[in-house]
Amino acid sequence: MASAGDVFDHGRHGTSLAQVQEAKASRCSPPSVAGPPKPLLVAAPCDAGEYPVVVFLHGYLANNYFYSQLLRHVASHGFIVVAPQLYTFSGPDTTAEISSAAAVTDWLADGGLSSSLPPNVRPNLTVVSISGHSRGGKVAFGLALGHARTSLPLAALIAVDPVDGMAPGRQTPPPILTYREASLRVPAPAMVIGTGLGEVPRGVLRPPCAPLGVSHAEFYRECAAPACHLVARDYGHTDMMDDVACGAKGLCKSGGAKGLATRAVCKSGGARAPMRRFVAGAMVAFLKKWVEGRPQWLDGIRERPEVAPVVLSAVEFRDAGTRIHGVMLPA
Template sequence: MTASARRAVLACYYSLLLHTMASAGDVFDHGRHGTSLAHVEEAKTRRCSPASVSVVGPPKPLLIAAPCDAGEYPVVVFLHGYLANNYFYSQLLQHVASHGFIVIAPQMYTLSGPDTTAEIKSAAAVVDWLAADGLSSTLPPNVHPNLTVVSISGHSRGGKVAFALALGHAKTSLPLAALIAVDPVDGTGLGKQTAPPILTYKETSLRVPAPVMVIGTGLGEVPRNVLFPPCAPLGVSHAAFYDECPAPACHLVARDYGHTDMMDDVTRGAKGLATRAVCKSGEARAPMRRFVGGAMVAFLKKWVEGRPEWLDGIRDRPEVAPVVLSAVEFRDE
């Protein structure tokens, strides 16, 4: 057993103790599975002989949230936001994993400029590593990935990259099951898209070969103060993305929450401080995180596992969400 697998076993044990009494029926609560959270280092080359070189590990460092219970689970790739760390989303990833998904969150870069081309290629490389069955050795014992299809998700700039990947800006070797964009952003303002631009400003033009969920925030387009522009500017954020998505697609907007409110309660370091100092926020992160996690699970349950009841419940009774929703929109098949 590898060191990461041993750590996953210990994490499972403690998670099971904490969540034994958790409800399995409420999508906005922790699910019935205990979860592990493992960090996996990126690939290192090894020279086995003068003539042969092998590569061990994924193309990017990974944070992997997985159920502890033995079984086969669908895989979701989650791409972090601009200049964020993947572990800022650890509580969100564990929420999704607790409902029966393996969530892979690559650390795309440490620092980056405005062009996302390299990120799109890196995300494709991670998916191809999954297809080559690199994931299995990093998981708890008897936990197996179902790689017949993979779902792609992302927050902020990561949402843009997820759309780019789904639209074929980089080729991948696994079919796409679903796309979830959490407050996606395609630039600094209308007419100021970052390369490569994704939005076309033509209705239903983003012909993703899978169902799409777009989650938005009501405060993302509001400046934090006079020193900082909005973190999700009007015209290049969630509403514009949804307008360009053909059916099947849905759009849910948390009215009183901001662009980074689905992150962990505590995000340390200079980047962590920036998630609160730069973007306008709601009163607390926990309700928004529960909402985003639950909405992701409901969407995946419908389109990956064929179980529509949770997503239909949000559609029919949006008041069940732990936040006030200012938009609940669906485009049916």
């Protein structure tokens, strides 16, 4: 019999990890046919079958392959995870990133993904889930809230330690947080995963990577139901990345220095494996409930938080019809 803790271990599927190059537009081959609008890293089960699709958006100035172990963990439980490289360098404005995420999603709808998958593996594109880490979590919310249009309906939204700027009043455009309870009414259930050390500075001259007031707690406070909030008490903002943030062999290229910076810039809880297992497992449990209609894993975490491989300082669930500080949310 399945237990809640099963999602924190690798699933029954072997997985593949493939790079898909960005399309080069030409008169004869438009980007939607030739390839994706952004380079992709695709983690997929190796076993034949049809699997739901999750789009995962990387954090600020990070590379998509910094998350290869996390993506493969999710894929091993029966999901195809598509991680675009939204940019190499970027300024504070995330508008272009939201548009790029929408363009990738629309490319999926056009059927471009199938050629990048193992034999007899098919994507189920009736709905798609969107997820993201850090600034990528903000971008995921921006896409879900309609800052850019996309043709596929949204099944679930998962934000991993999302960040909306430097501080309240210093949000990066477009601002997502409104500082009103239950104001973020995305058209899908939302999960917000937080870190206990993300709001802690690395040192006197290094600000926190997920500053108080623009981080996970405020995102969850503003999420309309249904929503949930899980916080890993003793881990930091980048602790769900790969042990060596370089991805699989051959993926590192010029990302070595940036990979090292993921440990140097943000406060860390030490070994990354427990945090990575927690984040991947929480994502799987949430997707199993809201994409596949199998709630037992998420319900198990709710009832027995101690099954997680990390200590959780917050386990909050907001169900439709519950009351928050006097505000009744619609059922």
